[in-house]
Amino acid sequence: MTDDELIWRISGGSGDGIASTSQNFAKALMRSGLNVFTHRHYPSRIRGGHTYTEVRASAGPVESRGDGYNFLLALGDSFARNPQEEAVYGNEEIKPLSENLDELREGGVIIYDEGLLDASEIPNFEERVEENDWHVYPLDLRGLARDMGREVMRNTAGVGATCALTGMELDHVEDLMRDAMPEKILDPNLEILETAYEQVQEEYDVDAPDVSVPTGEHDETQLLMSGSDAIAYGAIDEGCRFISGYPMTPWTEVFTIMSQNLPKLDGISEQVEDEIAAAALAVGASHAGVKAMSGSSGGGFALMSEPLGLAEMTETPVVLVEAMRAGPSTGMPTKPEQSDLEHVLYTSQGDSQRVVLAPGTVEEAYEQSRLAFRLAYEYQIPTILLYDQKLGGELKNVPKSHFDREPNPTLGKTLSEDALSEQPHSEDGKFHRFQHDVDDGVSPRSIPGQKGGRFLATGNEHDPTGHISESPENRVAQIDRRAEKLAAIRDDLDTEDTGSYAGPEDAEYGILTFGSQQGTVEEAVGRLNDAGVSVKSYGVSDMLPFPTEQVEAFVESVDEVLVVEMTASGQFRGLVQKNLGRYGERLSSLLKYNGNPFEPAEVVDGFEAAIVEGDGDAPGHQTTFVPAAGD
């Protein structure tokens, strides 16, 4: 835990504007010169239900949610239902306050809207406040908002009060409101912001804040960006101009961003009848010569298995994104998990070939979205970008210069009509689209409408012209050639390691993780290093083809490795063992699957329990420790 950071949590009901208020506040903090990182928690419900967003801000780098938080703004839940203790969902009216107390740090601040929340309904509230040295500010935010126009403005009043109590100037918040709000609602919101700010200043001694906002400075323009934004922009910069999809949380974010932006680029977005169609349309568009993508989350991606296999067999380039959420089946739609890893690696029949990339940060999401398109088109293979609700939805600041790169609309090994005429054809004029002996296993393709390029694409095994063939010689030649592409892709990926490393190279212990847990693990490694523990981490992004050499070198270089992942069955650890084929006795797992991502302290505790103390007990009831195979 560090003191030089503000972790502000705004809580309320779904539909109360928690997300937009927190986004504006995070951006104001970013504009003031701080690094920010958000974490959101929300139910699968449109109106009502406990929801919160955390905004972590610090002058130093932040790559993860924090350990708990230190400032609570508890607004009411306007749509709270079942207001009884015995009801299935409990007393929703007091949840914005009661549900958030466990994680509030000692010495933390609570502002709550006494117009909607009655603290006396919370058992032992006074005792807990005293025990934890919390500073409580009951304010009638709803009353103030009602007096000044509309109740919904209580969010703005809460932000004004936050600024007053943390010593934050209003100018950045005001600027943002001017950018974001339509004129009609801007003036009353500015007015209530200032009124709340002044009222708190008058009523309380704010000269020495209980928790103050840090100060910092950026030396270049920063953007507040989510993983979903980054994936969409990566696709656009790689020349993707076609997307087809069907709504499903949390993939809908990428689909929405693309659908809003593609028409401005003269591109095409199609919302279709189901995910089978969605993936099949992307395949059809790509076949006709356009850079195309589709995507979904677990259940929808299950429907894409057969078009995925078709793309593999016909060697049609396509990018699919898979936004994981907690499963199985409908699972927990708005909660993050990484348990679709095996689903994405192995779904679809036969010895199928695909690329799977799992970016760890917003920056990597942009880079690997571009990489996914490059690999898909250069190697004519479906590429899946695997991420989760956490990476998709959390916001962080990224320098604008990160995105200042050249576009790459190239279609890969695709022939012009001139080049086509030089290629082998059958006597009847049919182009040999699937030649046996070609560099890297990639046989150049033609596009329908080109003279001299006609061929058959088929999901059946086929000969060089595309015609169905069950000849044993041809079968082996084609399977081997398609497999060769994966080896070539591994070589290609090795030219620029997509992995992320933290900690001293000669460390005694290691932590392996993949995807969105990377930032949290790296923060934990930093803290362990500060405490004198010799540990390093490796965040792996390439799931398939797997960087076996690099992972083996990492595991070999340390005595023991803790594998951190948001699954219940240790899927990533299984993948590591499958590829390494040994070292099972060195690997143990730290797992979390309660719907919330790891906090850095949980990784620290898990590491200490499993490796340093070696007693093999899980550090808390929300995480599970699975010992090494050799233990």
Added chain:
Amino acid sequence: MSTFSAIGEEREIDRDEYTPGVEPQPTWCPGCGDFSVLKALKQALPEVGRTPEETLLCTGIGCSGKLNSYLDTYGFHTIHGRSLPVARAAKLANPDLEVIAAGGDGDGYGIGGNHFIHTARENHDMTYIVFNNEIFGLTKGQTSPTSPKGHKSKTQPSGSAKEPIKPLSMSLNAGASYVARTAAVNPNQAKEIITEAIEHDGFAHVDFLTQCPTWNKDARQYVPYIDVNDSDDYEFDKTDRVEAAEMMRETEESLYEGEVLTGRFYVDEDRPSYGQEKQTIGEMPEEPLAERYWDDDYEWERSHDMFLDKHA
């Protein structure tokens, strides 16, 4: 040289151009109705002036899916039931292509039924031919969505308890703007209908009765057939939805009573195709998207210049 110089080429086209070399030759059973679809397409395509290399034929799985092997155009033999989503995306990516989709009754009305409804609803400018033999042929004679009630097969040993799908009515209700039925035994009408369907600017659905001499011996050979547009016994206006619906109902019922009614059942020349609708709302480029990737002068947009400032 244009990127896609096969498109829009003006020349005489010989129907043999659609016939592949020595192999593959059709492997359909002797007497199979599928030969007639192949023949009708080979006649219709030169007539509408579309060459093999500006035509994309997308098929599903089944005996009908083999059409791709015997009609020598650009082809995409997709997976069971999925020819339509692949085909319509290709049409959106390059509207200059002549896009034809084809599959069997199980493919189109069963496993791909959802895609059939939505492709018709959206009125994509393409032709969809359903080889309707009232049976699953390639998997050896199981009951299909168009098999009559009571149809016995190895998977329905007591006879099907289900009423058959009514494909023409379903198509009309879903939104197809051209709906016809023809039969393998009526090659002249088949050629004319396929020609009209290809020329139609919208989703043209042709239910093509293709007798299966191997697995559906009990079924009629679809003779004698009656062309409802020529017969004096049937008076209806094929441009009128209500009259078309009534004619379809009668046709679908009488098929199972041994009377084979064929012809054009519904034609709407005024409804804009999906591509036109999308262009109207500004969500479809005027120039084919597929051309852009070959345009050296095109300045590819970057997110950095267009979309990032709102995040600052």
